[in-house]
Structures are given as structure tokens and as C-alpha cells.
Amino acid sequence: MMKKISLQWRLTIIISVLIAAICVLLNVLLYNTGIFYIDSLGNSVLSQNQDPGQGQDTNSDQEDSTLYIEFSQEDWRAFAERFSIQVDDSKKDYSIYSWILTVLITLAGGGITYLVSGYALRPLRKFSDQAAQIQAENLTDCRLDEEGVPEFRRLGESFNRMLDNLSESFSALREFNGSAAHEFRTPLAIMQAQIELYEQEEHENVDQETAEMIAMMKEQTSRLSHLVKSLLDMSELQTIPRTDPVELQSLIEEVLADLSSLAEKNGVQLIQKKRDDLIYTGSDILLYRMLFNLTENAIRYNHPGGCVTLSAEENADHNIRITVADTGQGIPKEAQERIFQPFYRVDKSRSRAFGGVGLGLALVQKIAELHGGAIRIAESSEMGSTFEICLPEKEL
Known part of the structure; x- marks a missing residue:
């Protein structure tokens, strides 16, 4: 599956997965920490339950900085029940919001990664576009910039050396084809002329077997001449x-x-x-x-x-x-x-x-x-x- 995905999308997916894993880990840690303190706060409040009239005396109230609120027993039970519900709702809301925030951070991180990786891979796209335009006739026109991004500098140098070697090889091949075709053309022309001359002079004295052999030789030399002409044409195309x-x-x-x-x-x-x-x-x-x-x-x-x-x-x-x-x-x-x-x-x-x-x-x-x-x-x-x-x- 990954083989069919572009490098930009691969980087986006991999980094998004890493961001998601880090966010989930942080979310779990923060959630447990937050729940611990919420429960601590709830337990601290609920542990202050005292019967009416059993509060601290006036002198101790003045000496103690802790704030105490006195409820009747019935009011306290109602307050404790509502407070417990509120604590549970707060824990649920905290969990939902933290997971929503995790998803949003992951999506935002993936989007930023896609844009940044696209910008970072721009030299590679340029390289790909240049490689797609390479033909045997324009090898030297498709050289890469060797002063670009440091990571691609060595690739550009190697690619340009490859183009130079290919250009030299193609030039040598064209020269060989042209030279070989020129060398073949003269002896083939002589052979054709001699066969035609022999056929004209000896046509009355030639038996059937010899006539068939001459016809075969004419056909094959004609094919070779046509081949040599085509090779010459292909080797000289660029000069026109x-x-x-x-x-x-x-x-x-x-x-x-x-x-x-x-x-x-x-x-x-x-x-x-x-x-x-x-x-x-x-x-x-x-x-x-x-x-x-x-x-x-x-x-x-x-x-x-x-x-x-x-x-x-x-x-x-x-x-x-x-x-x-x-x-x-x-x-x-x-x-x-x-x-x-x-x-x-x-x-x-x-x-x-x-x-x-x-x-x-x-x-x-x-x-x-x-x-x-x-x-x-x-x-x-x-x-x-x-x-x-x-x-x-x-x-x-």
C-alpha cells in the first residue's frame, strides 16, 4: 500500500502518527493528573462535613485562616450530591475536550507537515521534471543545479556526470553508425552493380538455378542497401x-x-x-x-x-x-x-x-x-x- 503513495504523503502520514502518539501519551498523563486533583478537591470539600453546632469556637475561628461554611444536615446532603455530580461532569468534559484537542493537534500537525514537506521536496520535484524531459538529443540541456540544497548537491553532481557519460556514449554510437553505414555503402553499391552487369551480359546463358541465386543476391543486397540508407538517415538527423x-x-x-x-x-x-x-x-x-x-x-x-x-x-x-x-x-x-x-x-x-x-x-x-x-x-x-x-x- 505504501509503495503506491508519494513521498510527501508518506512523510505526512508517518509524522502525523508520531504526533498522534505523543498527543495520546500526553493526554493520558494530563488526564490522570487532572482527575487526581479534581478528586482531591472533591474529597477535600466533602471531608469538611460537620454537624451543625459542632463548628470551631470564636477564638479558634479568629486564629485559624481556613474558611468554613456551615450547613444544616439536610442542606449538606443536597450540596454533597450536587457537588459529586458536578465533579463527575467536569471529569467527563475534561476527557472529551482533551481528546478533541488531541485530534485537532494531530490534524493541524499533519497539515503543516504536508505543506512543509511539499516545500522541502520541491528540489526533488524539479529533478523529477527534468529527468522526464531527458532525451538522447538534449542530455546536456537537462543538467541539475549543483549549487542548490546541500542534500541534493551530491545527487545533482552524480546525475550531471551520468548525463555527460551518456551524451558521450550516444555521440560515439552515432559516429559509429554513420561511419559503419558509409563503409558498407560503397562495397554494397559495387556488389549491386556487378550483379546487375552479370545479369545483363549473361542472361541468355544462365540456367534456372543460377538465375534463382542471382535473384536472391539482388534481393539481399537491396535489403542491405536500404538498411544502410536508413542507418545513415538516423545518424544524420540532427545535422538537418x-x-x-x-x-x-x-x-x-x-x-x-x-x-x-x-x-x-x-x-x-x-x-x-x-x-x-x-x-x-x-x-x-x-x-x-x-x-x-x-x-x-x-x-x-x-x-x-x-x-x-x-x-x-x-x-x-x-x-x-x-x-x-x-x-x-x-x-x-x-x-x-x-x-x-x-x-x-x-x-x-x-x-x-x-x-x-x-x-x-x-x-x-x-x-x-x-x-x-x-x-x-x-x-x-x-x-x-x-x-x-x-x-x-x-x-x-
């Missing part, structure tokens, strides 16, 4: 400027026009829901690639006679919302969280048949994040899937 004024409706039209032949081949209808003209500041090349990849996937994994619908609009938060909806087979729930991971395929056999390498959606997510946005699967079922891209509004 994102300051172009992009007309989103025109960009969608361009994407649909370029994919119209593929859609016609697969028997899929392309639909654009036109809204108001929207101009977004970003990379025209990257945004085109993002929409192209999403739309191409929606066409390839659709049913004959199905449709793909694209729309772009400004939502209530003044952000840009782009949706790509299809009428395909849907995405299994267990695969929806992993579908944007590099090289992950929902249906490996179909992906290979289409020539995919598993980097298309990873590239889409990367482009959205580079523009400060995000992509998610809004809905997916046997009736189709809807991808939603949210991009923060930028002023030109």
Missing part, C-alpha cells in the same frame, strides 16, 4: 536544420501524390481531410519522411479495397495534431509499446516480403522527437489503426 516554414496541407498532398501508384497497386484509397491551412516551423525534408513512412506502412499493411486517411489540425492546446488512419489488420496490444523500437516487426514474414528492415517507425518517432513532439497509437483494432503525431506550435 529545422527552421523551414512548412505548409502541412501541401506536404500531405505531396506525400499522397508520391504514394498514389503504390496505393493503386494495392487497391487502397488515399483520403486527405483538409482543414485550415497550417504552417509549421520545422524540417520540410524530415516531416515529409515522417508522413511518407507512416502512410507507406498504412498502405502496405492494409486490405484491398481499404483506405488511408490523413489529416492535420490545430487542437485546443494550440499544438499541431496529425493523424494517419488505416483500415488494415490492426496492431496487437502487446506489440503497441514496442512497435517504435528499431528492428522490431509485428509480422516478420510480411515485413520481409515488403522489403522492410524494421527502422521505418523508429525513424518516424525520432523525427517527431527532434521537433519536440511525440507519436502514439491512438487506437487499433481489427478495423484498423490510427497513429497520432502531436507537434508543439512554433512561431515563425
Whole structure:
């Protein structure tokens, strides 16, 4: 149960329990002490009962400073009975008020603890907010203040060192991917050229077994070339400027026009829901690639006679919302969280048949994040899937 409660509420509950325990202990001690003295006072009064006429003489009255009040026997019995009742009522009232005061002090202490702990944990909340905004592209922009609260200073220093190490690792990884892709591209291009040249020159003298082997080699080298191109694209994303004024409706039209032949081949209808003209500041090349990849996937994994619908609009938060909806087979729930991971395929056999390498959606997510946005699967079922891209509004 406590694992699901925030640290602020944990501190509030623990300190409130301690305050309540201390108040109960003090209440018990004060109650017993108060009752003792009330009983002592009652016994002292009631022990002064004397018969009328048996009081002290005049001389002793003058010498003794104690005040005596004489009652008749009947008046004394009535007074003693009322006084005993009053003492009992006072004891009950004292008990009730003391417990009410205990509860009020506990509640007040809990409220003060909640407010004070919230203020004390403010640096931790700031740390949590900064950690939530960390991405591979902005590691150095999320450094913690090392001159803050002493208790968090060491944590900030360790966290910043971790960010520096991660930034260096990501940079080295990007450089390796780019270098490896460049090194692969040349020999693959030579292999493809030699295979095509051999096929052209020897196509009449090639037997069926050799022709099948050549076809297989062409397919595999083509896949490798596509993979190398995708790796190069991903390694060079950050070097592309994102300051172009992009007309989103025109960009969608361009994407649909370029994919119209593929859609016609697969028997899929392309639909654009036109809204108001929207101009977004970003990379025209990257945004085109993002929409192209999403739309191409929606066409390839659709049913004959199905449709793909694209729309772009400004939502209530003044952000840009782009949706790509299809009428395909849907995405299994267990695969929806992993579908944007590099090289992950929902249906490996179909992906290979289409020539995919598993980097298309990873590239889409990367482009959205580079523009400060995000992509998610809004809905997916046997009736189709809807991808939603949210991009923060930028002023030109």
C-alpha cells in the first residue's frame, strides 16, 4: 500500500502518527493528573462535613485562616450530591475536550507537515521534471543545479556526470553508425552493380538455378542497401536544420501524390481531410519522411479495397495534431509499446516480403522527437489503426 503513495504523503502520514502518539501519551498523563486533583478537591470539600453546632469556637475561628461554611444536615446532603455530580461532569468534559484537542493537534500537525514537506521536496520535484524531459538529443540541456540544497548537491553532481557519460556514449554510437553505414555503402553499391552487369551480359546463358541465386543476391543486397540508407538517415538527423516554414496541407498532398501508384497497386484509397491551412516551423525534408513512412506502412499493411486517411489540425492546446488512419489488420496490444523500437516487426514474414528492415517507425518517432513532439497509437483494432503525431506550435 505504501509503495503506491508519494513521498510527501508518506512523510505526512508517518509524522502525523508520531504526533498522534505523543498527543495520546500526553493526554493520558494530563488526564490522570487532572482527575487526581479534581478528586482531591472533591474529597477535600466533602471531608469538611460537620454537624451543625459542632463548628470551631470564636477564638479558634479568629486564629485559624481556613474558611468554613456551615450547613444544616439536610442542606449538606443536597450540596454533597450536587457537588459529586458536578465533579463527575467536569471529569467527563475534561476527557472529551482533551481528546478533541488531541485530534485537532494531530490534524493541524499533519497539515503543516504536508505543506512543509511539499516545500522541502520541491528540489526533488524539479529533478523529477527534468529527468522526464531527458532525451538522447538534449542530455546536456537537462543538467541539475549543483549549487542548490546541500542534500541534493551530491545527487545533482552524480546525475550531471551520468548525463555527460551518456551524451558521450550516444555521440560515439552515432559516429559509429554513420561511419559503419558509409563503409558498407560503397562495397554494397559495387556488389549491386556487378550483379546487375552479370545479369545483363549473361542472361541468355544462365540456367534456372543460377538465375534463382542471382535473384536472391539482388534481393539481399537491396535489403542491405536500404538498411544502410536508413542507418545513415538516423545518424544524420540532427545535422538537418529545422527552421523551414512548412505548409502541412501541401506536404500531405505531396506525400499522397508520391504514394498514389503504390496505393493503386494495392487497391487502397488515399483520403486527405483538409482543414485550415497550417504552417509549421520545422524540417520540410524530415516531416515529409515522417508522413511518407507512416502512410507507406498504412498502405502496405492494409486490405484491398481499404483506405488511408490523413489529416492535420490545430487542437485546443494550440499544438499541431496529425493523424494517419488505416483500415488494415490492426496492431496487437502487446506489440503497441514496442512497435517504435528499431528492428522490431509485428509480422516478420510480411515485413520481409515488403522489403522492410524494421527502422521505418523508429525513424518516424525520432523525427517527431527532434521537433519536440511525440507519436502514439491512438487506437487499433481489427478495423484498423490510427497513429497520432502531436507537434508543439512554433512561431515563425
